[in-house]
Amino acid sequence: MRIIAVDLGGTRIRAACLDEGLNVLQRRETPTGASEGKAAVLGRIEDLITSVWPPEIDVLGIGVSSPGPLDPYLGIVLAPPNLPDWQRVPLAGLLERRFAVPVRLGKDANVALLAEVAQGAARGCRHAIYLTLSTGIGAGILCDGRMLLGRSGLATEVGSMMLLENDVATRLELEAAGPALARQARLRLAAGEKSLLREMSDGDMRQVDAALVGQAAQRGDPLALALVSRAGRLIGLALTSLLHLFNPEIVVIGGGLSQIGEPLLRPMREVVRREVIYEGYTRELRIELAALGVDVSLVGAAALLRSDYGVRKQD
């Protein structure tokens, strides 16, 4: 038996054929071309699937990783920000009719969680949190071996955990994700602060993005370090809440911002250590970087098909 995996992204689509052990046997990719419209993208998804379909072996099903929000129970893509004309697209149903096998749809952070549990840093864990720090802040959460989805599949929006900032409510990802780092850096540069970021960006503010701030922090630039450290502390606060709520055995950190490394992760860990109410939460807790590389979404999408982690129909 084989499993087909699809990773639908804003810039490219990837598809793969995997065996039941979730080993990638063959992979293909193509640009998404979202500007050509939904029908063109759907056609490319179908062509890619066909191109990796095994000629003489049965296919168990198709797993699809997609940006959220989406309905994992009904297999509907709701309104992904980087696929503008995709509103309530019943992707699982369309592919089921076309290929006559079961199709399951998962949001990218949930799919990455499944991959890390199947083959990565959280292998074999039953209580796990996957945190992705990127343009937004997302998560997949495994509770006693089952993915947390919620009533209509909208659960685990960790980036929308609420903070107070000078008595004004704000959301974690508005303060601590990539665009926030870039915005804060530009504001403080515009106010005249000294920083390596000036020369690193050739004085061009548009080049000041989260990656550049991260590089400046790694080189010890005080402004960049202050911004990255504050983001780390806020993420640490949210993570402390998550430990108190979920009491996991492992937290896996992924996403582009995690590559900043210690300037971001040290303040995060310090807040967790200081604020946790009972050492039972951290005694045997592992906090680790994501272990899987470029195939994470393909492996995770295929894992959606395995019954032990699969998306159950809602009662």
Next chain:
Amino acid sequence: MRIIAVDLGGTRIRAACLDEGLNVLQRRETPTGASEGKAAVLGRIEDLITSVWPPEIDVLGIGVSSPGPLDPYLGIVLAPPNLPDWQRVPLAGLLERRFAVPVRLGKDANVALLAEVAQGAARGCRHAIYLTLSTGIGAGILCDGRMLLGRSGLATEVGSMMLLENDVATRLELEAAGPALARQARLRLAAGEKSLLREMSDGDMRQVDAALVGQAAQRGDPLALALVSRAGRLIGLALTSLLHLFNPEIVVIGGGLSQIGEPLLRPMREVVRREVIYEGYTRELRIELAALGVDVSLVGAAALLRSDYGVRKQD
């Protein structure tokens, strides 16, 4: 078949005999007498159980509601604040040896959740949050029909969700539970603010507790209203995070502070409505007061024995 339920509290112990439909057939209670020490309390628990034990019908098991923290997997009471010499007491094991039936132990908020799901406001729900607002702020959370416990049973400590207050980290229950309301009221009275609380307490600061602040708010006292409203807003922020994390179908609000009613609950609901990122979280959400009265802990403790909600052994 019958089920025996025990509600171990700081001031009294209650026990009951229930049928399998979780109807209370007989109940007894006695003062806890915690100051007489652990052995005396254990003896009273055993005597109470014996006094409600059915003479001629088999007993399925004993369910015990206890203050946390506790280990629901091993049935161990860890360190309840109002039972001072109870440190790591293997209560389930002790009762299993004495009565030769299965014994399950649950923390009070989880037990109340099970009762509300079995017979109360959340009847039949699979995605439910029970929030108790009292001396602390606690919760029981049902994820797709199963109680969220975490790796070692320390999950759902909602009172320890983190907030920022003027850039200083603090915990929800330190700002919004009963003792915080009393403390804030005393501080502002001591600073000379006008308030009905002065005459309601006969000028005796020690009488200013959360219940009195709640009564003053219900009578329209501006100081009490301001404090209660702020607590409601902070609880609303945490509840918004919980909706984003769990996407439940119902939130049941219980605990002594919930009796303050609209002065507390209206600001809470307003924050939820304003801050939720997508109306899918609130579209069919019910936020309701707890429906069960004095027997909630007994019904919930008995529900611990039912396999569909029971505490599973950790793998």
